[in-house]
Amino acid sequence: MNDNTNTSDVRGDRVVTNAQGNPLNDPFATQRVGQHGPLLMQDANLIELLAHFNRENIVERLPHAHGSGAFGYFEVTDDITDICGSAMFSKIGKRTRCLTRFSTVGGEKGSADTARDPRGFSTKFYTEEGNLDWVYNNTPVFFIRDPAKFPHFIHTQRRNPETHMKDANMFWDFLTTPENQVAIHQVMILFSDRGTPASYRTMNGYSGHTYKWSNKKGEWHYVQVHIESDQGVKNLTNEEAIKMAGENPDYCQKDLFEAIQKKKFPSWTVSIQTMTEEDAKKLPFSVFDLTKVWPHKQFPLRRVGRLVLNENPLNYFAQIEQAAFSPSTTVPYQEPSADPVLQARLFAYPDAQRYRLGPNYHQIPVNCPYASKVFNPAMRDGPMNVDGNLGSEPNYLATKNPYNFSQSSRPIQQHQEVWNGPAVPFHWATSPGDIDFVQARDLYQKVLSQQPGAQDRLAHNIGFHIASSQPEIQKRVLDMFARVDKKLANNIFKECELRKKELCRF
Known part of the structure; x- marks a missing residue:
């Protein structure tokens, strides 16, 4: 049974009921005036069925509407505790349950898997320190570095x-x-x-953005993450992709699902590039430039672990369509950098989920941080609140109640970069010369x-x-x-x- 499937309110005897639990003796019978007369307004079961049908779709993602996903685990294969103090990296062999969703960017939900488009590669890790989302793409750069664009x-x-x-x-x-034209590299x-990747199993994932990771001593590095397919990278030609879009637009969804069903579990090797603040000052481009890659000779890959997908979702809507990802969903020792596009995403992504799924989207089982649990007395109420709403707990931090702040002694950003200067309307357009x-x-x-x-x-x-x-x-x-x-x-x-x-x- 999938850990993220909530079936606690489902009848084990399979007796069919309405939404309120009232058994139905004939699901297709409707109340009418005589055998051929008009319907009656009192037929609450019919009205409920039709009204729910009208509302069963949720707002489509924009972008990344069309996608597939599966559950699995991340396993640490190499010690990187000198770079990152997150609990998920605490020892070799440690496994953390996760969910990965792959997607095309520009197309609607019914579009083809094989469209020429970047691919989203987002993973939610259910760690004991809270949920962590790596919201990545299959390309190491992007088209823009001005978030307003x-x-x-x-x-x-x-x-x-x-x-x-x-x-x-x-x-x-x-x-x-x-x-x-700063987009030229991504283009x-x-x-x-x-x-046009041949499948989700045969493409890589990249953080693209620069992040900041710290160890437990407070030492920090700029970091980029690479997730490389153990199946090898395979692609389609333009004509093959067009042909497949017509014959089987859900080709990549089918490929991923059937591979896992046949226990041919896809895996990826996870590595990082690291850079010091002093190294960053010597670059010919900004470390926060999303349109640039870090040279591997100068900043070699360092292996971290292995991502394995071994479990198909039991219900696509509940576990993939309702999955919510955001780069702001992070854990201790993994922080965002000053990359302006990343900074904008920290707001835009969770706000999109609040619009798409509601303000309590984090209570949906697939998004719930079940490995760490939640306790925040000020975040209460709202539509579809289903976690008990903290019962009689005061809805603020009450003076009379004890509270624990386990990370109060953890160094965060006060010892890292120091920024000062006026508010500047900076348009990061294509640079003069040839650098872009x-x-x-x-x-x-x-x-x-x-x-x-x-x-x-x-x-x-x-x-x-x-x-x-x-x-x-x-x-x-x-x-x-x-x-x-x-x-x-x-x-x-x-x-x-x-x-x-x-x-x-x-």
């Missing part, structure tokens, strides 16, 4: 408000605007083979060049996508990729022209 960016990746169709002009207009990844194109160029010239056909497929995928956009947009796309590599821009142009000829036949 996020709603604008997501809108351009979704549907045109006039035509209600996906729109290549909107898509590329945003990305090729000079101030937004290169998106249109490479990695833009360096890593994208390295990806093309040094990484993709070592993978047979990868450079050609990148050009094909971009050319295929821009062919339906306006000529002005196409030129802007070509100009942007020419800053990466002129050969790439020329190949994109050729692929675009070929695709336009194909479109003219229809």
